Amino acid sequence: MQNDALSTELAACTSPETLLATIFKYHPDLQAPVPVEPLALELGIVALRDLDRDAASGAPIAALDKPGGIIRTAPGLPPQRRRFAIAHALGHHLLAAHTGARDCTMRDLAENRRDTAHRKEEMQANRFAAGLLMPKPLFAAFVAGLGKPAVAHLPVIATAYDVTLDAAASRYADLTQAMCALVFIKDGMVRLVRPSRSFPPLAITRGDPAPPTPPSGTKSKASWVPAETRDWLVTTRDKRPPKLSLQTLALAGGGALIMLFVNAAAERRADEEAEKFATERPKFGDGRRG
Secondary structure: OOOHHHHHHHHOOOOHHHHHHHHHHHOOOOOOOOOHHHHHHHOOOOEEEEOOOOOOOOOOOEEEEOOOOEEEEOOOOOHHHHHHHHHHHHHHHHOOOOOOOEEEOOOHHHOOOOOOHHHHHHHHHHHHHHHHHOOHHHHHHHHHHHOOOOOOHHHHHHHHHOOOHHHHHHHHHHHOOOEEEEEEEEOOEEEEEEEOOOOOOEOOOOOOEOOOOOOOEOOOOOOOEEEOHHHHEOOOOOOOOOOEEEEEEEOHHHOEEEEEEEOHHHHHHHHHHHHHHHHHOOOOOOOOOO
């Protein structure tokens, strides 16, 4: 049932973040996994239905009849992907600037760029969907409880929040304080890259051949091993490259998820030692002949 008071407040919101803050004000006790379908119906969606065709490459997997408040998703979607598709379409529905009907593809549901008007709106819908399904305070506390960064945490997060591994990885990269990046590899190619905000510039992007990696770990254990920094990061001659470690997790279907990690504290100490050495090192050839 639609909540009129909540709907009135949402109508004044202009960003994914203000929408989410308002929703959580009315639902302070939400727990994972977030019940996205009941929420959608409360927030102005009048019906959730199937598209009249299966999802194919490049075909819509979520559609929104914005004036009518109807969300349609492709039949046969895995439950976790369907949940994200509904949340994504709900974001379009609630953001007043996103006018007209929507047909969103798999690529749209992974968009994180803002260089065109279309990409910006898809990115905003994805920010809303991620924030709704994985609320920031709840998610941050859950991740902190898992301990130090580890690639094996990602399937645990995806299961707890009933989202895809891709969505869990993207949210983790957005919110973690660690200097890390998550890289999905399939058939020897980079499929998806999600760096944390503090991670150094990457030398790889989607569609590139994957750098050599050590054997994969299991879902319960993956060891940290040194990585060749120049294979993964942009490096320059005038700056010391950071020490890079990685963990590799085997995925179903022959893919892999890699966590790249830089120990920020160790890098700060190394920089301080290098600066101290440069300052204290004796300089020769500066004396003047009498």
